[in-house]
Amino acid sequence: MDTTNNNSHKDKMKKFYEAFSAGNFNEFDNFMTSDVIEHSPDPAVKSDKTGAEYVKEICRTYKNAFPDLKIETQHMVEEGDNVIAHIKMTGTNTGQLGDMPATNKRVEVEGFDMIAFKGDKATEHWGVIDNLALFKQLGISGNAEGGARGNAPGGNK
Amino acid sequence: MLKAEQGVMRLVEISDTIGQYFICLFLLSAKLFSIHKIFKTMNTTNSHKELIKKYYDIFNNGNFEEYDNLLTKDIIEHNPDPNMQSDKKGLEYIREVNSTYNKAFPDGKFEIQHILEDGDKVAVHWKAKGNNTGEFGGQQATNKNVEIEGFDMFCFDGNKISEHWGVFDSLGMLTQLGLTGNGESNSQGRNTPVGNV
Numbered sequence: 504m505d506t507t508n509n510n511s512h513k514d515k516m517k518k519f520y521e522a523f524s525a526g527n528f529n530e531f532d533n534f535m536t537s538d539v540i541e542h543s544p545d546p547a548v549k550s551d552k553t554g555a556e557y558v559k560e561i562c563r564t565y566k567n568a569f570p571d572l573k574i575e576t577q578h579m580v581e582e583g584d585n586v587i588a589h590i591k592m593t594g595t596n597t598g599q600l601g602d603m604p605a606t607n608k609r610v611e612v613e614g615f616d617m618i619a620f621k622g623d624k625a626t627e628h629w630g631v632i633d634n635l636a637l638f639k640q641l642g643i644s645g646n647a648e649g650g651a652r653g654n655a656p657g658g659n660k
Numbered sequence: 661m662l663k664a665e666q667g668v669m670r671l672v673e674i675s676d677t678i679g680q681y682f683i684c685l686f687l688l689s690a691k692l693f694s695i696h697k698i699f700k701t702m703n704t705t706n707s708h709k710e711l712i713k714k715y716y717d718i719f720n721n722g723n724f725e726e727y728d729n730l731l732t733k734d735i736i737e738h739n740p741d742p743n744m745q746s747d748k749k750g751l752e753y754i755r756e757v758n759s760t761y762n763k764a765f766p767d768g769k770f771e772i773q774h775i776l777e778d779g780d781k782v783a784v785h786w787k788a789k790g791n792n793t794g795e796f797g798g799q800q801a802t803n804k805n806v807e808i809e810g811f812d813m814f815c816f817d818g819n820k821i822s823e824h825w826g827v828f829d830s831l832g833m834l835t836q837l838g839l840t841g842n843g844e845s846n847s848q849g850r851n852t853p854v855g856n857v
Contacts, residue, residue, distance in 0.1 A: 615811030
């Protein structure tokens with residue numbers, strides 16, 4: 504529950520990760536403004552959408568690729584209107600990710616998110632996920648193995 | 661005669677008062693000085709952010725011996741670098757990783773994008789740019805420019821960094837260098853750069 508104002512940004516982020524892990528994308532509107540700015544677009548998710556709809560699409564793509572996906576926060580650092588979260592994502596790749604067919608491999612990767620809040624909603628996001636570890640664990644290396652061709656995540660071509 | 665004596669007494673009294681005044685002034689300034697000193701130490705212990713800015717400056721300037729003032733000897737690295745093999749531990753491991761990157765990217769610079777402090781932790785979102793004009797992980801220099809982002813999280817023990825976690829876009833880095841060929845085989849010596857990714 505949101506007890507004090509001071510803790511509410513961290514609480515919000517925890518709840519956001521819970522909603523993401525559970526696949527409750529309709530709850531996302533409680534956590535972010537409709538025009539939230541994504542500063543770190545996901546190279547594996549091609550989309551014309553913007554704002555909250557784009558964020559939903561990214562999260563839905565990962566949830567479809569890893570239906571048992573779970574995001575746990577390792578650390579959260581809050582100052583003023585900003586929070587940086589260190590996260591761990593686990594899941595089994597039983598669905599397609601972008602153009603890549605399911606590998607049925609289990610992954611455990613770390614990442615960081617930085618969220619800027621206005622009031623109690625996120626207005627901006629920056630983030631990095633350890634894509635090198637993710638793709639190594641999936642058994643996909645850069646030089647085009649099957650479905651990975653032409654879709655090397657992490658790089659813009 | 662009497663008047664002169666009184667005059668002298670009076671002078672003594674006045675100079676006494678002046679003396680006391682100066683003693684008071686001295687004590688007051690000493691007190692202010694010590695208050696200032698207390699504030700200064702309070703500030704030093706509080707400004708973990710300033711120390712972290714110094715941490716990145718050390719990389720940018722290549723003065724890696726200065727890590728001794730900033731990191732505990734047995735600092736714990738929770739996310740060892742995926743492109744490095746080393747037997748070293750603690751501070752010496754961090755020194756090795758960072759001086760390796762510095763040799764590979766001699767003009768490499770970190771720019772802090774966001775820095776947040778909360779209790780004994782500081783989290784940083786950074787951007788780094790550099791030209792790969794030196795050897796890296798057994799690979800010859802590619803002379804390519806790289807620009808990547810990453811995050812670091814530091815935990816302090818007093819005024820020294822005692823733990824570190826971090827994730828950066830290492831796939832982006834390898835892709836920009838054209839080295840994503842055999843993702844797995846960085847440690848296995850020669851790795852032909854693959855241009856198509």
